[in-house]
Amino acid sequence: MSFILYNAPQSTCSQRVRFVLNAKGLRFEEKRLDLLAGDQLKPEYLALNPNGVVPTLDHDGTVVIDSSVIMEYLDEIAQAPENFTPGDPAKRARMRALMRYIDEMPAAAVRVPTFNLAFLPRFAAMSEEEFVAFAESKPLRKEFMLAMGREGFPEKEMNAALDRLARTLVRMEESIAQSSGPWLMGEKPTLADIAVMPAIVRMADLGLDTMWKDMPRVARWYDEIRAHAAFKPTYYFGSLLTERFPHLKERAAART
Ligand SMILES: N[C@@H](CCC(=O)N[C@@H](CS)C(=O)NCC(=O)O)C(=O)O
Numbered sequence: 001m002s003f004i005l006y007n008a009p010q011s012t013c014s015q016r017v018r019f020v021l022n023a024k025g026l027r028f029e030e031k032r033l034d035l036l037a038g039d040q041l042k043p044e045y046l047a048l049n050p051n052g053v054v055p056t057l058d059h060d061g062t063v064v065i066d067s068s069v070i071m072e073y074l075d076e077i078a079q080a081p082e083n084f085t086p087g088d089p090a091k092r093a094r095m096r097a098l099m100r101y102i103d104e105m106p107a108a109a110v111r112v113p114t115f116n117l118a119f120l121p122r123f124a125a126m127s128e129e130e131f132v133a134f135a136e137s138k139p140l141r142k143e144f145m146l147a148m149g150r151e152g153f154p155e156k157e158m159n160a161a162l163d164r165l166a167r168t169l170v171r172m173e174e175s176i177a178q179s180s181g182p183w184l185m186g187e188k189p190t191l192a193d194i195a196v197m198p199a200i201v202r203m204a205d206l207g208l209d210t211m212w213k214d215m216p217r218v219a220r221w222y223d224e225i226r227a228h229a230a231f232k233p234t235y236y237f238g239s240l241l242t243e244r245f246p247h248l249k250e251r252a253a254a255r256t
Helices: 012-023 067-077 089-104 111-124 128-136 142-148 155-179 191-205 216-227 246-255
Strands: 003-007 029-032 056-059 062-065
Touching (some): 003 012, 012 067, 089 155, 111 142, 111 155, 111 246, 128 142, 155 191, 155 216
Parallel strands (some): 003 029
Antiparallel strands (some): 003 056
């Protein structure tokens, strides 16, 4: 079996897929795209993924897109050494419901502070015409980019995104309590844990980890996922924003 993963080191959606590949011990060739330079919008990439986003997996010529779909695909074709999908249909339905919630809530919400805090200087340096042309070339993220503009999302949008992230943490805390933890659905990690992982890691990277300081179950969950053998190879150097953007590194240093 040969796997090619088109992705970006710091992309949260890519990190989900890298984690599953690493957990399964599947060797893969990584093709790294520079998202701020627009590699994802080039015709040869759009031919693979018409949404113009990463990740995309090529498995022996079969192209699979969308991180949640790719995670499920990998879990189906490689069940050992670790499987992340419950065998019981009712539990599987619950896992998928959590995954949908995660895609709709934290995965989307975390983009607002990410863009405002990390990527904005890159866009602020563009002329208005350049920025609008870049935004309009994005099949999936055109409206998101135009709503952000070169000035960034206004405070109201930022607060709404932070509120959605806070509500996600409450949902996680409840889910872990109900299942007796330490994972969202009990003793073993499922795809739902891997789906939410990059949003939580991103929050910590942006200095938002104080949001779960009074949530012992989420704090333990965060320790558990970082202790998983697949975590380190997934978050190789350059995967965190503080490792890539000097202005964020300075902010982080000022906090400690
Ligand atoms: N639902 C898609 C979303 C993919 C997505 O938004 N990818 C981001 C990186 S995490 C991207 O490629 N952004 C490029 C852009 O905004 O132009 C998935 O989960 O694969």
